[in-house]
Amino acid sequence: MSDHAIEFENVLAGYGDFMILNNLSFKAKRGAITLLLGPNGAGKSTVLKTLFGLLKVRAGRIRLDGQDITGSSAKDLLVQHGIAFVPQGRNLFGQLSVYENLELGGITLGMKTTRERIPEVLARFPRVKERMHSQAAALSGGEQKQLEVGRALLLRPKVLLIDEPSIGLSPLVVADVFKLLRQLADQGTTVLMVEQNVKSALKISDEAIALESGRRVLQKSADELLNDPNIERLFLGGAHAAAPAAAKA
Numbered sequence: 001m002s003d004h005a006i007e008f009e010n011v012l013a014g015y016g017d018f019m020i021l022n023n024l025s026f027k028a029k030r031g032a033i034t035l036l037l038g039p040n041g042a043g044k045s046t047v048l049k050t051l052f053g054l055l056k057v058r059a060g061r062i063r064l065d066g067q068d069i070t071g072s073s074a075k076d077l078l079v080q081h082g083i084a085f086v087p088q089g090r091n092l093f094g095q096l097s098v099y100e101n102l103e104l105g106g107i108t109l110g111m112k113t114t115r116e117r118i119p120e121v122l123a124r125f126p127r128v129k130e131r132m133h134s135q136a137a138a139l140s141g142g143e144q145k146q147l148e149v150g151r152a153l154l155l156r157p158k159v160l161l162i163d164e165p166s167i168g169l170s171p172l173v174v175a176d177v178f179k180l181l182r183q184l185a186d187q188g189t190t191v192l193m194v195e196q197n198v199k200s201a202l203k204i205s206d207e208a209i210a211l212e213s214g215r216r217v218l219q220k221s222a223d224e225l226l227n228d229p230n231i232e233r234l235f236l237g238g239a240h241a242a243a244p245a246a247a248k249a
């Protein structure tokens with residue numbers, strides 16, 4: 001088997017008639033963290049949504065472990081192929097308890113299996129575990145993000161797609177979330193992440209792919225990129241530009 005879990009081959013996808021991914025091709029290694037970089041609107045989140053079956057693939061193929069999964073529904077991708085998606089922002093049922101949010105996360109597993117697996121998930125997040133009967137909305141931002149990741153882990157995914165996990169979190173909490181992602185990858189989970197907090201994210205990533213206008217313009221090892229004096233420019237866009245792109249907050 002190839003050491004690549006995810007493969008996009010000339011993928012065309014977008015919203016309505018407007019194509020965002022323009023013949024995008026890339027491969028992401030199994031059991032590694034691959035970071036998607038690029039300027040706003042480059043199509044990073046669209047890659048995750050397309051891979052998770054939320055957007056139609058208009059042309060090209062997507063493969064998981066060599067198997068063609070193009071056109072599969074999000075439910076099949078989750079249940080049969082083991083792909084889990086943690087979207088940007090807050091995605092919990094705030095009025096429900098931590099435990100109930102986990103139960104709902106395991107809805108495709110059945111209640112018995114879900115309840116058997118919840119302790120194994122909570123064991124990774126001691127702070128969340130302590131508050132298992134609190135309303136999810138009462139957790140801190142970081143604890144909520146941990147709960148979202150925990151909910152995805154209930155399914156023991158082969159692939160974890162995670163979009164901007166650091167948004168709204170303090171640096172210490174971000175470090176915890178990143179550490180967890182690193183542990184998951186070391187245990188064999190393939191992680192594909194979009195993250196604006198580029199330098200910190202590169203430190204725990206294996207590879208980075210830069211997109212511009214829905215095309216791959218660069219793929220490098222994270223170490224190499226961290227030491228690249230052009231890193232800011234790559235992150236902001238203009239990987240091929242002669243002059244550095246304008247600075248952005």
Ligand SMILES: Nc1ncnc2c1ncn2[C@@H]1O[C@H](COP(=O)(O)OP(=O)(O)OP(=O)(O)O)[C@@H](O)[C@H]1O
Nearest residue numbers: 015016020038039040041042043044045046047194
């Ligand atoms: N639901 C939608 N309907 C129509 N257009 C959309 C939708 N979601 C995103 N887009 C457009 O698709 C393009 C790519 O968006 P995407 O969110 O993939 O970019 P991104 O690289 O993740 O950017 P950012 O760093 O700003 O999150 C943008 O021009 C955006 O306006």
